[in-house]
Amino acid sequence: MDTAEKHIINTLDLSIGYASKRATSTIAQHINIELHEGHFVCLLGKNGIGKSTLLRTLTKVQPQLKGDIFIKSKKLVAINNTELSKNISVVLTEKLPENNLSVFELVALGRQPYTNWIGNLTDTDVDFIQQALKQTNTLHLANSKCFELSDGQLQKVLIARALAQNTPIIVLDEPTAHLDIHHTIETFSLLKKLTEIHHKTIIISTHEINLSLQLADELWLMTPSNFISGKVEKLIETDKLDLLFDSDLIHFDKNLKQFIISGK
């Protein structure tokens, strides 16, 4: 129990996937996570390996098939929506439905777990919203409409919304998928800063392997055969990164710390 206390998220022999009445399709199994508070985690894996499924399962969007998930040592299934919303906030890949929300209004939605029945904002709520806008460097956009924003700006505003929700854990599904290299690096360093300064625990799924190796405190690798987690250096040393792609085309070069094309 003592060791579990220190973990903000841990899982025991977790299996993820999709179950229907007729068939169960397991996407990954034997997932054992022990995540410390304030860590920046990058979840790596090839397309279709189940990164989103894992994040969806950890955030209770879909149920696990087997095993247990604990958030701050409490079983995820025993945590109700409201309590969960004060512990985990998310930034999703899905496109926002068309709306006429201003940036301020969108970020303010992050305060919903704390506001009264009709959603009135208190001074505290406004403070949190302002802080979130400042931290993401989007304060100047507060009165703009969300549909006017560029992809890079919108991503920062969505992160601001998650920050306004004031949760110890933030989960982001491919936050840099549509961004250019400048905005990608900006997003990564913002997330890193949030873990360092504000002690947030941040989990992202990403294909930015190089940036992940440089900035992550911990990597979660989803390989075709199993789930591996650990510190970056240790994973490089034990050749675990090579397991990500079962391909003859590329391999991981330990010295360069990046994937290179094989046979050149």
Place this chain on the structure above:
Amino acid sequence: MISNVKSYKITFLILLLALVIVALINLSLGSVKIPLKQLLAILLNKPAIKESWEIIVLNYRLPKAITAIIVGSGLSISGLLMQTLFRNPLAGPFVLGISSGASLGVAILVLGVSFLGIHFNSFAFTSLGQAIAASIGSFLVLLAVMVAALKVRNTMSILIIGLMFGSLTAAIISVLAYFSSANQLQQYLFWSFGSLGNLSWNEITILFSVFLIGITLVTFIIKPLNSLLLGENYAKSMGVHVVKTRNLTLIATSLLTGVITAFSGPIAFIGLAVPHLTKLLFHTSNHKILIPAVAMSGAIIMLVCDSISQLPNTAYTLPINAITSLFGAPIVIWLLIRKRKINY
């Protein structure tokens, strides 16, 4: 500096003023012209010059104006709820098959009596009889849609199921119409034209009570509806119980639309168009602003349509359903072309 919540006080004040003016104009117009001073006197319960004016205002025009306000705001709110829930600008209060259900109820009552060999012809031709038939019809279709909604998790599928029920009932009505007499057909047609008049104070009390229940439910879903603007997954992550919110929205809509359709017939256009007009006016997606705004705009537009349908100073009254679309549709088209883009 950030403006916390943009102030809409002035816009609301203008709307309120417009509502009062339109209501007064509506009350003073008709086959008999009543001067404004006399009208105010009657409304303030003072004696008027002619006793007949009092009767006209209190027993005929005031009930009709109140019905118009309830119908306009109720249908508009329902339309807004459906557009947010289904994230579809084409959704309106009738997408769940409510109006088809009501039509089917009335069609069976009016057209089906001879078909079924039952003799309650006289009852079939009263407005209360038709209201009851419409209520039962819309309730049954809605029940079927709700049962389907429990099985289906996808909100879009519910929309399609509602539309399918609509086609199904329309087909049944065609069959019934084919076997009906001209007299019965005319009676059914009159109901389908929609009508704001003919309601007694008792019927208005029923209408208003159900309307109030619906509105009360709506106030409790304002907050979750706002988070649904970001999609169901975001809403869930912010602690919203999505299924509960969806069911409450469906219940509120069916109560509002069901009772309105029962008493005034299937009134087209208002529920679909007023939310769009209001969003153009208010530039917001926040339901805390939109719901009262939509309710007031709906009431105003319904009163205006009703005033036009009277053909002032004549004894003729056009079908309200024709007026709402005839005048409303071009306005919405014009606004859309001018603004090019509407956001929800």
